[in-house]
Ligand SMILES: Nc1ncnc2c1ncn2[C@@H]1O[C@H](COP(=O)(O)OP(=O)(O)O)[C@@H](O)[C@H]1O
């Protein structure tokens with residue numbers, strides 16, 4: 278029988294080669310120089326073994342903690358592929374159990390069913406999610422950030438004020454990282470009938486492309502009604518977050534910090550991705566123009582990485598998921614109070630993505646390019662209109678904040694350039710062509 282500590286020793290020596298092949302690994306564009314175990318918790322000491330492992334992954338410019346579940350039973354040791362062993366995690370949450378400092382807990386008043394198998398969903402994601410029956414989804418955060426994860430903190434706060442646009446948080450797993458209590462997992466209600474916004478939007482784009490001579494409002498799969506409802510849902514979540522956790526008026530220092538952060542990110546990404554360099558002057562100018570936004574700007578807790586893949590359409594309406602913020606951004610930035618227009622900008626970027634991803638790798642086709650642009654414009658307008666209808670007084674109509682919205686959209690596109698460079702280089706043209714378009718459109722009103 279394998280000793281759990283021998284297993285860990287063996288796994289750790291193999292991780293430098295294994296990690297870069299994992300979709301959720303955030304440092305795929307740099308070599309892994311070493312991996313060392315930080316904390317080992319044996320969750321099941323007899324065969325099949327189940328060991329919770331936190332390792333520190335060293336790369337030339339960073340050291341980051343990652344969470345793993347390992348077993349002696351499956352290929353590559355990744356226990357999240359074993360549905361039976363995953364069931365143990367749910368049982369521990371149901372029983373409010375603590376194992377060697379790793380705390381499994383259900384939310385107060387929630388009863389969690391035991392004895393279910395948990396299958397890992399094979400999505401292109403930054404974390405690993407396990408689905409139990411048709412009731413529960415358990416997200417295991419892969420890259421760990423010290424402290425409570427904003428995903429859990431914000432969704433708990435939203436649930437407390439009765440927000441209708443989230444899945445109910447049902448439990449959590451917390452451990453310790455550098456002496457601080459840290460969220461490593463989050464259990465939520467699973468919506469088995471849900472379809473994500475990206476799947477719906479790209480189906481609509483495909484419909485339009487198949488009918489080359491029709492306009493976006495003439496084809497069966499028009500998405501504008503959904504985009505409008507989605508805008509209302511996002512504005513409602515922002516209003517609920519404001520109700521739950523408050524908001525502030527940004528002062529000149531907050532705005533200056535935000536402009537500087539956009540410029541710093543631009544410089545960092547342009548150094549890493551040479552394709553971005555020709556756009557730097559126009560981008561810098563757009564970021565500086567954000568200072569000219571008139572009137573008071575409300576700042577509050579926001580989603581932070583909102584896109585069509587983070588919204589689910591159920592029979593009851595739109596839900597927002599994954600309030601973790603941009604997985605690549607520092608935690609201080611992810612938890613800071615920010616303008617809700619950042620989420621609006623994220624979603625506007627996503628309409629652009631949905632419209633243009635079908636053109637990636639195809640020979641140039643003027644007709645399709647015109648249709649793509651038309652689809653994006655129609656749905657961006659419908660989303661913004663819906664948002665403006667339901668926005669709180671403090672946030673107001675995004676269309677009246679042209680400079681700011683444009684700067685946030687471009688900042689998001691810069692983030693996407695870095696993201697695509699590291700994860701899907703063939704998609705780099707999507708954010709780059711948007712940058713060309715937006716900066717080419719020149720000045721905006723207000
Ligand atoms: N409550 C839920 N009900 C149904 N499906 C969900 C739910 N939460 C997440 N999903 C599915 O799981 C995927 C991954 O969830 P997400 O929170 O975005 O993880 P990640 O942080 O890894 O991006 C989503 O794209 C969605 O398809």
Ligand SMILES: O=P(O)(O)O[C@H]1O[C@H](CO)[C@@H](O[C@H]2O[C@H](CO)[C@@H](O)[C@H](O)[C@H]2O)[C@H](O)[C@H]1O
Nearest residue numbers: 402403582584585586603604626627630693696
């Ligand atoms: O969902 P995650 O939290 O893992 O977000 C990361 O991955 C996203 C891709 O899966 C990435 O989103 C970009 O591509 C999407 C289409 O695949 C598109 O809808 C988004 O608008 C675009 O930003 C996201 O940026 C990244 O943080």
